[in-house]
Amino acid sequence: MARAPRHGPYTCGIDAALDVVSGKWKGFILWELEVHGVRRFAELRRGMPGVSEKMLTQHLREMEEDGLVHREVHAEVPPRVEYSLTEHGRTLNQALGPLGAWGGERMRREGLEVATAEIPQG
Template sequence: MASERRRPGQYVCGIDAALGVIGGKWKVLIIWALHEYPGIRFGELRRQVPGVTVKVLASHLHELEEDGIVHRVAYDEVPPRVEYSLTEAGMLLNKALGPLGAWGRDNIMGGADHREHPARS
């Protein structure tokens, strides 16, 4: 998947390339949640992104990990424990999404004072 997305010449501009990584409804919300709650476990992450299915969340986390946005740590414990966080590239991507959230808040939501969440800001 990641190798398909990163073929030279596949994208026409930087925005096209970025949307290749964050495309869809859920990835931006996952990135936001991982920024807000570093080292979060799967179940808690699912609670922070209401409406996402287990299958979609697992798939998107895997894709974001392949793209170098998410870091996954699996602990050798019983029961198994896995934590997710943003990589440096993921933190930069989250920061880049800030102006998009501000635009949505100011132009779609009417400038209401909302928490800086990509889906709500």
């Protein structure tokens, strides 16, 4: 189902792609779910030091709306909510691979440091 873009009409494919990955933490969320598979909210948050609960919730909602992340609520007490990548999210990760490699090369070339050992360099 198509939805209205968050940032207005698109001018090209890059514009449309950036609409769904814009935000500091979305790349990390995609990576966490790719590497670790199904994750609960607290597990995602632990894997991304520095993200606030509010920002993680907002990004997960947007990514679910964009069809990148699947949210499953289990009928338990207390409720258990798990997040996983959809096929659409997996294809986005594949598309972002070359960008991550480019960024890793830039970091090496410029002598930039990696914030934590868990963040992929491409």
